[in-house]
Amino acid sequence: MKFLIDNWMLILLAASSGGLLLWQALQKNAGGGVGTAEAVRLINREKGVLIDVSEPAEFAAGHAVGARNIPFGSLEGAKELPSNKALPLLLICPTGARAGRAAGLLRKAGHEKAMAVTGGLNAWREAGLPVDKKPA
Structure with a gap:
């Protein structure tokens, strides 16, 4: 739990990056x-x-x-x-x-x-x- 609290910014950045990649893949398939x-x-x-x-x-x-x-x-x-x-x-x-x-x-x-x-x-x-x- 301490790791999550100490590195919340890195975790947020990684989640955002993954979300954007997923969004891009979904948009490509939708077209x-x-x-x-x-x-x-x-x-x-x-x-x-x-x-x-x-x-x-x-x-x-x-x-x-x-x-x-x-x-x-x-x-x-x-x-x-x-x-x-x-x-x-x-x-x-x-x-x-x-x-x-x-x-x-x-x-x-x-x-x-x-x-x-x-x-x-x-x-x-x-x-x-x-x-x-x-x-x-």
């Missing part, structure tokens, strides 16, 4: 985002569909190879979405911000496995994954 390695695994092993929610001009400037372009504004009710709502949908955009919002919209629409690629196309490039440009 439904996945890293590039997990995205590739889902595409290869679980028939995941990569959807780029960028505007057509952004998509033409560069996109992940194999991605379908469905702009964020026309995502709801888009015919290009897979009819099988159980398939993993991996949403990507240049930074990942729009993709996160798109994942939320699609989960509400019944696509239970809709998730954003964390970091977007920038992270995709940094991971050394293939990027293509639409021919002009």
Whole structure:
């Protein structure tokens, strides 16, 4: 008991640090985002569909190879979405911000496995994954 009283500040600091780490982990999981390695695994092993929610001009400037372009504004009710709502949908955009919002919209629409690629196309490039440009 004397140890706890003498070192209360260290104990408080350790508890706060652990709490912040736990909070960060919970926030990451709540967003439904996945890293590039997990995205590739889902595409290869679980028939995941990569959807780029960028505007057509952004998509033409560069996109992940194999991605379908469905702009964020026309995502709801888009015919290009897979009819099988159980398939993993991996949403990507240049930074990942729009993709996160798109994942939320699609989960509400019944696509239970809709998730954003964390970091977007920038992270995709940094991971050394293939990027293509639409021919002009």
